[in-house]
Amino acid sequence: MAINDPAVVRRAVAGDRAALGVLARGSFPRLVALCQSRVGQRADAEELAQEVLLRAIRSFSQLAAVESFDAWLRGIAEHLCLDWHRGRGRDKRQPLDTPSDRSAPDPAQLAATADENERLRQRIQELPPELQEVLYLHYYDQMSYDEMAGWLGVARATVNERLAKARGLLRVRLSSSGGRADAR
Amino acid sequence: MHDNLPADWIAWLLDGELSPEERVLAEQRLQSDPVAMSEWVAARDLDAQLRAVLPVPRLDEAAFLERESSRHSALTPSHSPGARGEPAGRASRNFRSKRRPLVALLAVVTCLLLAMVLLRSEGNPALASVATLTHATGPVEVRQTTETEWTRVAQPHNLSLAAGAHVRTPAESLCEVSTPARGLVRVNQQTEFIVHRPEEIELVAGQFWCRAAATIPLMVSVPGQANVESSTNYALPKVCLFTCPSSSETLWRIDDQVARCIAVSEQPTELRSGADQSWTIPPGQSMACSPGGNHELSGPYDRLQATSWQLPLLNTRPPNDPDLQGMLQGLLAEVGMTKVRSFDSGQIRSLGPSGTLPLIAFVRSPESLTRPELRHRAMAIVADLAPASTRSDLEVLATDTDPEVARLARVALDRISKI
Numbered sequence: 001m002a003i004n005d006p007a008v009v010r011r012a013v014a015g016d017r018a019a020l021g022v023l024a025r026g027s028f029p030r031l032v033a034l035c036q037s038r039v040g041q042r043a044d045a046e047e048l049a050q051e052v053l054l055r056a057i058r059s060f061s062q063l064a065a066v067e068s069f070d071a072w073l074r075g076i077a078e079h080l081c082l083d084w085h086r087g088r089g090r091d092k093r094q095p096l097d098t099p100s101d102r103s104a105p106d107p108a109q110l111a112a113t114a115d116e117n118e119r120l121r122q123r124i125q126e127l128p129p130e131l132q133e134v135l136y137l138h139y140y141d142q143m144s145y146d147e148m149a150g151w152l153g154v155a156r157a158t159v160n161e162r163l164a165k166a167r168g169l170l171r172v173r174l175s176s177s178g179g180r181a182d183a184r
Numbered sequence: 185m186h187d188n189l190p191a192d193w194i195a196w197l198l199d200g201e202l203s204p205e206e207r208v209l210a211e212q213r214l215q216s217d218p219v220a221m222s223e224w225v226a227a228r229d230l231d232a233q234l235r236a237v238l239p240v241p242r243l244d245e246a247a248f249l250e251r252e253s254s255r256h257s258a259l260t261p262s263h264s265p266g267a268r269g270e271p272a273g274r275a276s277r278n279f280r281s282k283r284r285p286l287v288a289l290l291a292v293v294t295c296l297l298l299a300m301v302l303l304r305s306e307g308n309p310a311l312a313s314v315a316t317l318t319h320a321t322g323p324v325e326v327r328q329t330t331e332t333e334w335t336r337v338a339q340p341h342n343l344s345l346a347a348g349a350h351v352r353t354p355a356e357s358l359c360e361v362s363t364p365a366r367g368l369v370r371v372n373q374q375t376e377f378i379v380h381r382p383e384e385i386e387l388v389a390g391q392f393w394c395r396a397a398a399t400i401p402l403m404v405s406v407p408g409q410a411n412v413e414s415s416t417n418y419a420l421p422k423v424c425l426f427t428c429p430s431s432s433e434t435l436w437r438i439d440d441q442v443a444r445c446i447a448v449s450e451q452p453t454e455l456r457s458g459a460d461q462s463w464t465i466p467p468g469q470s471m472a473c474s475p476g477g478n479h480e481l482s483g484p485y486d487r488l489q490a491t492s493w494q495l496p497l498l499n500t501r502p503p504n505d506p507d508l509q510g511m512l513q514g515l516l517a518e519v520g521m522t523k524v525r526s527f528d529s530g531q532i533r534s535l536g537p538s539g540t541l542p543l544i545a546f547v548r549s550p551e552s553l554t555r556p557e558l559r560h561r562a563m564a565i566v567a568d569l570a571p572a573s574t575r576s577d578l579e580v581l582a583t584d585t586d587p588e589v590a591r592l593a594r595v596a597l598d599r600i601s602k603i
Contacts, residue, residue, distance in 0.1 A: 017249065020249065020252075021245045021248075021249055024243055024245065024248055024249075025243050025245050028241060028242070028243035029240060029241050032241040042241075046241055049241075049243075050243070050248060050251070053248070053252075054251070054252055054255060057252055058255075116233075117233075117236065117237045120233055120234070120237050121237055124237075124238075135234070135238075136238065138199070139234055139235060139238040139240075140238065140240055140241055141240075142240075142330070144199075144200075144201065145199070145201055160192060160195075160196075163195065163199075164192050164195055167195065167227070167230060170230060170234075171226065171230055174230075
C-alpha cells in the first residue's frame with residue numbers, strides 16, 4: 001500500500017515544485033516519527049527528516065520506480081540515522097526537547113503539568129524503537145492502522161500489536177511511577 | 185452479541201478503526217460493562233496526554249524549498265544543464281535558471297499554489313468531525329486535537345470539532361455545539377469543555393446545558409472519582425462518565441471542584457453510570473458528584489433561573505425558534521404565577537385582555553399542576569377576558585385533566601366565538 005501518491009511522486013521527480021512541496025510536507029511527520037524513534041530528540045529528528053528529504057530530492061535519479069518511493073525514502077532515513085549515531089555519538093537517552101511550536105501556558109499551569117509531561121516523554125523514550133515509531137506515527141501523522149502497516153512494511157496485526165503494547169507499557173509504567181495515565 | 189467485538193476493541197474504538205456495526209456493539213458494551221467503561225476512560229485519558237506531548241510536526245514548506253533551491257544551486261554548475269545523467273526535472277530547472285523573468289513569474293505562481301495548499305490544509309480534513317460549534321455570541325478559543333496552542337475564533341460559524349478538541353469561552357461569549365445525532369449543548373461564559381467523540385462531551389470548568397438527541401443518549405463526563413472497581417492494575421480514572429437518556433435536558437456545572445447535574449427536563453431524568461449505577465433526578469433537583477465518588481441529590485433549583493443565562497444565545501435565533509419560544513413561555517408562566525398569587529382578581533382584571541396571557545402560560549406550565557387553586561383563580565379571569573388570539577391555547581386547556589380548568593376554558597372559547 002503506497003502512502004505517498006505515486007502521481008505526486010512522479011510529478012515531483014519531474015521537477016514540479018508544487019508537487020515537491022506536497023510530497024515533503026506529507027512525508028515530514030512520518031520521517032520525524034522514524035528518526036525520533038532512532039535518535040531520541042525531537043529537534044534532531046526534525047533536522048534529520050529535512051535532511052532525508054533533501055537527500056531524496058537530490059537522488060531522484062536513483063529511484064527505480066515511483067511505486068517504491070516509500071520504502072526508498074525509509075531506506076535513506078534509516079541510513080542517515082545510522083550515520084548520525086556513528087558520526088556524532090549522541091546520547092540516545094537525553095531528554096526530549098520541548099517542541100518549538102508548543103504554547104506557553106501560564107506559570108502555575110506549567111509547573112503543574114511539566115513534570116507529568118516530561119515523565120511521559122521519558123517513558124516513551126524508554127520503549128523499544130519499533131514501539132516508539134508506531135506511537136509517533138499514530139500521533140504525528142494521524143495514520144490508520146492500514147496506512148501504518150503500508151509505511152512500515154508490516155502486517156496490520158503487527159501495527160495493532162505494537163500500538164497496544166506501547167500504550168499498555170506506558171499506562172503501567174506511568175501508574176507505577178505516580179504519573180497520571182488515569183487523568184488529565 | 186458483545187463477543188463479536190475484536191480483542192482490542194477499546195483501542196480500535198479510540199482510533200476510529202471499528203466498523204459502524206462494531207461501534208454500535210462497543211457503545212452497548214461500554215454501557216453494560218463498568219470495567220470496560222473504566223478502561224475506556226483511562227485509555228482516552230492516556231490518548232489525550234499523548235496528543236498533548238506529541239504535537240504534529242509541521243514542515244516550514246517555504247523555508248524547506250528555499251533550502252533545497254540554495255543547496256541545489258551550490259551543487260549544480262549553471263553551465264551544464266542536464267549533464268551527467270541528472271534527472272530530467274533538475275535539468276529543466278537548470279535550463280529555466282537562465283531565464284530570470286520566467287523564473288520570477290514561476291516563483292510567484294508556485295508561492296500562490298503553495299499558499300492555496302497550506303490554506304486548504306488549515307482545516308485538517310484528515311480529522312473527522314465529532315461535533316460542530318454552530319455559533320457563538322462572541323469569540324471563543326479552540327484547541328484542536330493536533331494543536332498545542334489555543335486559537336481565538338472571532339465569530340465561529342459551523343466550526344468542525346475533531347475528537348479531543350478543547351473549546352473555552354471567555355467572559356463575554358456563549359456558544360452552541362451540535363452533535364452528529366442532533367444533540368445540543370449550550371455553553372455558558374468562562375467554560376471549558378472537550379468533545380471526545382460523537383455524543384460524548386466533557387465539562388472541564390464552568391457550565392453547560394445539554395439536550396440529548398431524540399434517538400440516542402448523550403454521554404457527559406465531569407471531574408470526580410469513578411464509582412467502579414477496576415480489575416486491572418491501572419489507577420481508576422478521575423472523571424465520572426454519565427449517560428443522559430435521549431431527549432433529556434440537563435445542566436452541568438462545576439462549583440468549588442464539585443460537579444453538579446441539574447435535571448431541567450419536565451420529566452424525571454435517569455442518569456446512568458456503567459451497568460449497575462443509576463440515579464433518578466426529579467425535575468429541578470440536582471445531583472452533586474463529589475471527588476470522593478459520592479452522588480447526593482439536592483435542590484430544588486429554579487429551572488428557568490438556572491438556564492436563563494442562555495437568553496443571549498437564543499436571542500440570535502428567529503422569533504419562531506422552538507427553544508426561544510419555550511424559554512419565553514417559561515418566563516411568562518412565572519410572571520403569571522406571581523400575578524395570580526400576589527394580586528387580587530380586580531387588580532389583574534384591570535390590566536385587560538392582554539393581562540391574561542401570563543395567566544394562560546402559567547396554567548399551561550407543568551409547574552402549575554401542583555397548584556390547582558391558583559389554576560382555578562387564573563382560569564376564572566381567563567374565562568372572562570382572554571382575547572381571541574389565545575384560541576389555540578384555550579382549545580388545549582379545554583382538554584385539561586382538571587375538569588374545572590377544562591370547563592372554564594370552554595366558557596372562554598364560547599365567549600370568543602360570539603365576538
